[in-house]
Amino acid sequence: MTYRQLYKNIRSRLKDDASAYCRYLLDRALPELSIDDNDVPEELLEKHKAAAEKAERGEPLQYIFGFAPFYDLLIDCGPGVLIPRFDTEVLVEEAIKTLPQNAVFADICCGSGCIAAAVLNSRKDTRAVCIDISDVAIKYTKENLKKYGLSDRAELIKFDVFDDWDGLPKFDCIICNPPYITKAEMEQLPENVKKEPVEALYGGEDGLDFYRRVLAASKNRFKGEPHIIFEIGYRQANGLRALTNNKCEIKKDLSDNDRVCIYRGVL
Ligand SMILES: C[S@@+](CC[C@H](N)C(=O)[O-])C[C@H]1O[C@@H](n2cnc3c(N)ncnc32)[C@H](O)[C@@H]1O
Incomplete structure (x- = not known):
């Protein structure tokens, strides 16, 4: 999965919270992430999957970020x-x-x-x-x-x-x-x-x-x-x-x- 695809995935799942999520969880700002066609390292994808699932279950982002x-x-x-x-x-x-x-x-x-x-x-x-x-x-x-x-x-x-x-x-x-x-x-x-x-x-x-x-x-x-x-x-x-x-x-x-x-x- 590329960063651009990851960005779309985050945006569709988390809507308005996407920006804070990218900034704090992936340590990337939205504009640069949305045009990056490099592959996302497996380790980061795993981190994202676990966090996005928690966010979708309604866990507050602040608890996920810590x-x-x-x-x-x-x-x-x-x-x-x-x-x-x-x-x-x-x-x-x-x-x-x-x-x-x-x-x-x-x-x-x-x-x-x-x-x-x-x-x-x-x-x-x-x-x-x-x-x-x-x-x-x-x-x-x-x-x-x-x-x-x-x-x-x-x-x-x-x-x-x-x-x-x-x-x-x-x-x-x-x-x-x-x-x-x-x-x-x-x-x-x-x-x-x-x-x-x-x-x-x-x-x-x-x-x-x-x-x-x-x-x-x-x-x-x-x-x-x-x-x-x-x-x-x-x-x-x-x-x-x-x-x-x-x-x-x-x-x-x-x-x-x-x-x-x-x-x-x-x-
Ligand atoms: C509204 S929170 C405020 C937390 C923090 N001061 C803040 O502004 O984010 C209220 C706090 O009161 C504590 N609390 C509830 N009942 C209490 C009690 N009987 N005695 C002392 N602390 C209590 C809770 O554990 C909670 O941490």
Whole structure:
């Protein structure tokens, strides 16, 4: 099979994802691939067959590649951990802009560690405490921090946020992208999202369980004034306003959806 034939095969099977597939899996850009009449080495064809089959079964490309672009990093990810989303970059920008000098921040529900890695990488003066209930998440966070030489400024803690927070360190700020999909939304999830872990998605009947818990449990865990930066679902701004007695600020993402909730002060 030639590269040109391989290109047609990929394009017909993967449609809009073909470009990213060629770039990341074959390490070739589309225009040059589509006019190349050289034979594809057998080894590459085998790699392609296995990957294309997974993609056709609905496995997210980021799991097949083993990483996802996030902020200015390539974050390793795979089955069992949430794929980092572009929407979350707004949260990262807010943290980079507003964390006080030498801040210790918590990345609660850290998943792949994408938030902590991006913030630590841009703000060399800060330190992170990364918390998640999942062994797979802690493993990826560890890997991603190591990949960018950030491990010495981070502590990793396997912890259930619904347990007692007394043993946790104190923070200047909490950053948190928790599971926030409602019960009704869980029943309508797109097929590709269903490949991601349920415990990274489901936020209780109204999607707000983790916000309630973090707001209540974090009260005594700040070194100074409480400062929380949450990612929220695009329909959750009013829910967060109610939970914070209207004391939060809501910011939008690049698609103009409500995406970040900033809470400062004592509830
Ligand atoms: C929406 S994902 C966020 C992952 C990552 N911060 C990101 O932005 O891509 C939520 C994470 O919360 C974790 N999680 C779920 N329940 C938890 C609990 N009770 N305590 C701590 N972490 C939990 C999941 O394992 C998952 O990694």
